Amino acid sequence: MPRDFRFALITGASSGIGAAFARALPESTDLLLSGRNSERLDAICEELRVGGRVVEPLAADLQDPADRRRLIGRAETLEIDLLVNNAGVGQFGAVLDNDPAGEVATVEVNCTAPVELCVSLLPGMIDRARYQGGKAGLINVSSTFAVQPVPYIATYSASKAFLLSWTESLAEELRHKPIEVLALCPGATRTGSAERAGLRGEVPWAVEPEKVAREGLRALGRCSVHVVGGASRAALAPYFLPRRIAAGGLRAIMGFASKTAKRS
Ligand SMILES: NC(=O)c1ccc[n+]([C@@H]2O[C@H](COP(=O)([O-])OP(=O)(O)OC[C@H]3O[C@@H](n4cnc5c(N)ncnc54)[C@H](OP(=O)(O)O)[C@@H]3O)[C@@H](O)[C@H]2O)c1
Numbered sequence: 001m002p003r004d005f006r007f008a009l010i011t012g013a014s015s016g017i018g019a020a021f022a023r024a025l026p027e028s029t030d031l032l033l034s035g036r037n038s039e040r041l042d043a044i045c046e047e048l049r050v051g052g053r054v055v056e057p058l059a060a061d062l063q064d065p066a067d068r069r070r071l072i073g074r075a076e077t078l079e080i081d082l083l084v085n086n087a088g089v090g091q092f093g094a095v096l097d098n099d100p101a102g103e104v105a106t107v108e109v110n111c112t113a114p115v116e117l118c119v120s121l122l123p124g125m126i127d128r129a130r131y132q133g134g135k136a137g138l139i140n141v142s143s144t145f146a147v148q149p150v151p152y153i154a155t156y157s158a159s160k161a162f163l164l165s166w167t168e169s170l171a172e173e174l175r176h177k178p179i180e181v182l183a184l185c186p187g188a189t190r191t192g193s194a195e196r197a198g199l200r201g202e203v204p205w206a207v208e209p210e211k212v213a214r215e216g217l218r219a220l221g222r223c224s225v226h227v228v229g230g231a232s233r234a235a236l237a238p239y240f241l242p243r244r245i246a247a248g249g250l251r252a253i254m255g256f257a258s259k260t261a262k263r264s
Pocket of ligand 1: 017086
């Protein structure tokens, strides 16, 4: 059973893992759900608004500084005590062949936005938790791609490496404060995001987004980094290899996948 928070902000809640987080939290937790697609956000809010529960949609583009400030303002007003930085994007393919705007978007959505949300919202969350004698929560959704350089999805994997490293440092800095901090590293998850990034084909060991959300909420407060699923933990193998060998091996695998994706 996930811990009982009062009010949660989940970014990227309009689909995939973010929507699964919204569904996995208990009915006693009110929700501020964000994403760009208002229609999908409204539908999820409608589904989860039961028994007087407050479930509020806020359509915002995390690449837009004004939208980020609007989201932060609303989250402060609602006095959230759980922040889930889940929104993420990425492009598959060689960096210099990809859409340059998409590469920049990857850094803004996966790195800039979570940092800005954390530095703006965490002080208030910690103060309120201290005053109320409870604990706030932070989950930053990274990836198993964070632990090594991954050619042909380089900007995405580097953005997730940033988020993992930053969250681990933050967890140490906040160790004695009333907040639990988790970097969550899912492996392949069946959400359609890989296809949207340009990757074709099913990953046989991919897990459902519900499992990722459930494990994330269970891990919060128990550890500062959690890798979802046994098969995903095997994806950490390159972590233990010399960096050049790991990057070279992944270049071969991802280069093949990139050529296959272009042919189909
Ligand atoms: N699926 C996997 O295999 C996998 C593996 C490891 C880690 N992850 C990570 O898990 C997280 C969720 O991914 P997912 O698989 O659930 O992907 P998804 O279904 O594509 O969901 C991504 C979410 O991010 C939001 N988003 C994207 N760009 C945005 C922007 N500019 N402003 C605001 N929101 C934006 C999307 O909202 P709109 O569509 O409404 O804009 C959507 O709700 C991501 O951080 C991803 O990197 C996924």
